[in-house]
Amino acid sequence: MRTPIMAALLVLAGAVQAADKPPLRYVEKVDNLLGATMPVTEFQDTLGAALARQLGRKVEYVKLPRNRIMAALENGDGDVLCSYLPEWLPGDVDWTRAFIPISEVVVSSPRVKAPATVAELRGKRLGMVLGFRYPELEKILGQDYIRDDAPSAALSVRKWLAGRFDYLVVPRNVIDKQLSKGALPRGYHILTVYEVKTKCAVSRKSQISAADFNNAIEALDKAGELTKILKLR
Template sequence: MLKRLMLITLLAAAPLHAAEKPPLRYLQKVDGMMTPEQQQTTLFQDKLGAALAHQLGRQVKYIALPRRRLMVALENGEGDILCSYLPEWLPGAVDWTRAFIPTSEVVVSSPHVKPPATVSDLRGLRLGTVLGYQYPELEKIIGNDYIRDDAPTSVMSIRKWRAGRIDYLVTQRSAVNRQLAEGGLPPGYHVLVIYEVKAKCAVSRKSQITVDEVNAVINAMEKSGEMAGILKLR
């Protein structure tokens, strides 16, 4: 009887113990040129953050920051995790999970120009790019033989392309998919894939959560099928 009472007590205390854990501080990139009221995060990032936190037995706290502040926040321990990046895109003193988020970079051509058949056909062209972003996979093929037309953010770069100020836009496939869903792409546009990879999550070395814990959670979510459903939101 005593053992049974002890077991009941432990089970009753378990949820309270989980609730007492600090929340998972999930970093999300936002447009540094917009006000907080104008910011929009993606459903994919919202769902992934909530799911990871749930599997870790924590609540989730979203922290929205412009791109230039993301790695600083992780290195300083102001956030726990950031997802959908690779070390070469955002270098810093953090730990990286295994790759699991399919992502691709593409060139979108306007309907009134000849679309490139290969990435090599982009040599010498003016490409819509984002200030401060690097394009290592593109430059592996054509080097610096292209003209950057930088916009402050990816959102503004897409707006320039839609307004006809540039004919070719370098962006993520997920951004194209969002524009397509919102009816923001003109008929006759063309998409050329530059590369396809699987991105990772960066985990702060000052976090109470370790990269091994996050990898274990990712494995469990893939095994249960939960991750596949979340990835469809990209």
């Protein structure tokens, strides 16, 4: 049986181990608008801290705009970036196993007929995020649509609510948050584009390998902690 003294010694040993290793540099995408940095999500902060703890390291958050996150990994200025797939963010990096569920949807305004399929969006103006790729949607539509970009998903939602366009392409969890706040108009419609599990991109110049991260993810999963973290999305 683990005594309070033994538990304290284990915590102390972990702290000493973390102090001996360089911190885990967890890259987070942030949106800088008019000089104001939008806060990152609780999910990303919590996942970064949990991975660092499993790896016996402290965590250091590297907060960058979207157009600099892959360069940070390729240059060795960060160790890991989560919630992406190689086809969304191509680069000279390694990838962990897939474990973060993401669902992308099209939300239609109440003033238009709800599309039954993605193909019915051909030629339509779609609210999207600047610099973000939509490969699953493009498999169906090609380039036969008009992009109306915003710097972030949150601002894209605002533009849609303001009537700037009728069709909004966003992750499902973004809409769920709006729904919980009662911010969505009556009569809106949701069409799922795809559901997938995303991964973490790992710098090839990092001291921590993709296999190390996979082991940490597995440990969090077995402990039941990963399920709690994923609920924060």
